[in-house]
Amino acid sequence: MDVYLTDGNEDLNRHPSQLYQKLTALYDKNESDLGPTASELEVNKFYHQWIEQSQASLKEFDEKDVPAFNDLLKSHHLILAIQP
Secondary structure (H helix, E strand, O other): OOOOOOOOOOHHHHOOOOHHHHHHHHHHHHOOOOOOOHHHHHHHHHHHHHHHHHHHHHHHHHHHHHHHHHHHHHHOOOOOOOOO
């Protein structure tokens, strides 16, 4: 979140937009009468794919790497640091 924003559209020209601001702009556009543009739909598609990939990576980490790490700790008689 850009803490330097005031209350004008020109702020986006002075400071780069962060994710929250981009999503807010996308939401505002989606709520308008015209609907989102083709490029905004592509950005939305990109974020959906990114979220799906991130969730798959997290699931793999949770199902594969966490148990392996816990087994390694057990083999060295150490307390489990990560609980499933």
